[in-house]
Amino acid sequence: MKIPWYWLLGLGLMIFTTVLLCALQTSLWFSIFGHFPPPMFWLVILVYISVTRPLWEATLVVYLLSAACAPFTAFPVEAWLVYCLLLMLLLNVIRERAFWGGPTYFMLMVGVASLSAPILFWATSRLFDKNPVFLPAVFAWLISACLTTVFSLPLYRLYHWYDIIAAQDAGAEGRVGPR
Amino acid sequence: MNFFTFDLRKIFLVIALVIVPLIAINMQRKSEEEMWFTKPFTFAGALLQRGFSGLSSGVRGTTALYLDLIGVKRQNDELKAQLAELNAQLGAMTELKLENERMAKILGFQQASKMNLLAARVIARDLLPDHSTITVDRGLKHGIQKHMAALTIGGVVGYTFRVENDTSQILLLADRYAVIDAIVQRSRARGLAEGDGAAGSKLRDLKRSDDVKVGDLVVTSGLSNIFPKGFPIGTVTAIDKTRYGVTQEVGVRPAVDALNLEELFIVLNANHEDLSPGGED
Numbered sequence: 001m002k003i004p005w006y007w008l009l010g011l012g013l014m015i016f017t018t019v020l021l022c023a024l025q026t027s028l029w030f031s032i033f034g035h036f037p038p039p040m041f042w043l044v045i046l047v048y049i050s051v052t053r054p055l056w057e058a059t060l061v062v063y064l065l066s067a068a069c070a071p072f073t074a075f076p077v078e079a080w081l082v083y084c085l086l087l088m089l090l091l092n093v094i095r096e097r098a099f100w101g102g103p104t105y106f107m108l109m110v111g112v113a114s115l116s117a118p119i120l121f122w123a124t125s126r127l128f129d130k131n132p133v134f135l136p137a138v139f140a141w142l143i144s145a146c147l148t149t150v151f152s153l154p155l156y157r158l159y160h161w162y163d164i165i166a167a168q169d170a171g172a173e174g175r176v177g178p179r
Numbered sequence: 180m181n182f183f184t185f186d187l188r189k190i191f192l193v194i195a196l197v198i199v200p201l202i203a204i205n206m207q208r209k210s211e212e213e214m215w216f217t218k219p220f221t222f223a224g225a226l227l228q229r230g231f232s233g234l235s236s237g238v239r240g241t242t243a244l245y246l247d248l249i250g251v252k253r254q255n256d257e258l259k260a261q262l263a264e265l266n267a268q269l270g271a272m273t274e275l276k277l278e279n280e281r282m283a284k285i286l287g288f289q290q291a292s293k294m295n296l297l298a299a300r301v302i303a304r305d306l307l308p309d310h311s312t313i314t315v316d317r318g319l320k321h322g323i324q325k326h327m328a329a330l331t332i333g334g335v336v337g338y339t340f341r342v343e344n345d346t347s348q349i350l351l352l353a354d355r356y357a358v359i360d361a362i363v364q365r366s367r368a369r370g371l372a373e374g375d376g377a378a379g380s381k382l383r384d385l386k387r388s389d390d391v392k393v394g395d396l397v398v399t400s401g402l403s404n405i406f407p408k409g410f411p412i413g414t415v416t417a418i419d420k421t422r423y424g425v426t427q428e429v430g431v432r433p434a435v436d437a438l439n440l441e442e443l444f445i446v447l448n449a450n451h452e453d454l455s456p457g458g459e460d
Contacts, residue, residue, distance in 0.1 A: 026314070027303035035438065037308060072306035074340065074348070074356055121309060131355040133309050133376055140308035 010166025014159060015064050018045045021155075022072045037140040039147035040114065042069050044155045046084055047113045050091035051099070051106060052163070062088050079128040086120050087113055103156050110152040114145030285442060288332045294407055295448040297321060299329075301440050302346070309376060311351040313337075313437065317445060318345045326405060328446040334411035334434025335359065335399060336443050347445070351437045352380050352412065360400040361412050366390035372397060372412050372431060380413060382429040389427065391418055397431050398454075407452035 021041030029038040042065065049061040062084045069084075070077035091113060099105070118141040125133040289296050299315035317323055319342050329336040329349045337357055341348040350357045354374040361372040361382060368389035370382040382397055395415040401408025417430035 022306055023303070026306055030304050042306065069306060071341070072303075074305060074310040074312045074350055074354055075307055118309075121307070125309070125355075129355060131373060131376075133355065135376075137308040137377075144308065 006166045010162050013162045015068050019068050026072050037143040039151045040144050043113055043148055044152050047110045048159045050088045051095050051109050058088055079124055083124040106156045107152050111149045114148045293450050294446055294452050296444040297447050299445055300442050311354040312348050314346050314348050318343045318347050320344050322447050323347045323445050328406040329443050331435050331443050336435055336437045352433050360402045361397050362400045363391050364396040364398045380431045382431050385427050387425055387427050391429055404449045407449045407454050409454040
């Protein structure tokens with residue numbers, strides 16, 4: 001069996017970038033901007049793989065993503081996994097019904113995901129937590145959603161570049177979409 | 180041509196070249212007296228001289244001013260740079276002074292306490308806005324273990340819940356997952372301080388009959404020797420007694436604004452310290 005090195009390289013780069021950005025979000029951002037809510041960098045990659053990858057690959061990346069992000073929060077890894085899977089499935093459902101690709105579509109999907117995130121978080125917390133969220137930090141989530149959408153464009157370019165160097169034509173867009 | 184033939188041109192010439200100068204030389208005129216016919220020229224000359232002088236000095240002044248401005252601009256730039264540098268130094272000095280004051284307080288607290296404390300610096304926060312955790316720059320290799328208390332001079336911060344070699348994550352009191360055994364200092368009523376997800380916490384499992392008032396201080400119970408006994412957790416802000424329940428729920432405002440912390444202590448061993456009034460210390 002041929003080992004898909006390029007595919008693995010692309011995946012590794014994406015996960016590495018996620019860890020890097022999560023560290024930046026939790027450490028550097030608060031050193032510079034204090035309490036001002038940061039963009040949700042982890043969400044951008046989740047959206048990217050949800051709209052550019054087939055379901056099986058997206059699911060695999062969500063597992064890796066959950067493992068990569070869990071150390072940065074008190075939210076338990078299993079709850080993270082369910083939360084990310086729910087988000088990914090939601091994005092997948094939207095993609096099945098509307099898909100045209102490109103950065104604009106990506107930013108739109110990031111916006112949708114950013115706004116859905118607190119609702120799903122609330123639901124997941126209700127499902128898993130003994131002391132669940134009563135009211136999410138709405139203001140923080142909203143600011144984060146706006147910032148995430150803005151930051152998603154440069155990150156889209158970056159992930160797209162990973163796809164190219166990993167010999168996966170942007171294609172990703174070409175080979176996905178409503179199947 | 181006969182010499183005595185009148186030639187008017189010659190006469191004027193002789194007068195102008197010889198006679199007038201001779202007369203003028205021989206006139207007994209005081210040298211300082213000005214002739215009437217020179218006065219207009221003197222006036223005009225003076226006026227023009229002043230004009231030219233003014234123009235000259237104006238041009239020279241403008242040129243000098245311009246040249247000065249170049250110098251001033253350069254000097255201004257230099258002074259601005261110096262000011263910026265001094266401001267930066269002042270900022271750094273102020274920061275150092277504040278840090279020094281903080282450290283002095285911390286050191287004083289550490290020395291006065293019989294607890295085994297480890298100072299740590301906050302380096303990161305939680306990834307999600309609905310969780311309140313912080314990461315500090317001390318971990319396993321500094322002697323930290325899971326479920327060790329984190330506190331400051333002002334009160335309880337939380338406790339460690341994930342410890343790595345060089346870092347530890349602390350669950351803040353305000354986090355929904357945080358639970359600390361607590362007592363109301365005045366009445367000794369016992370309950371569990373639990374984060375409410377926002378910036379506050381609540382005291383649950385208090386009996387309905389327990390004596391609690393708004394403003395009461397909630398302190399640690401000292402159970403399990405994780406926290407010192409009688410250390411401030413927060414102040415009672417609200418009391419909710421349901422109509423038929425057997426318990427009451429009490430809102431507590433934490434004594435420490437943990438999200439603004441820069442340094443804190445990890446309690447490596449509380450040594451059964453009792454900080455409550457009338458306690459051993």
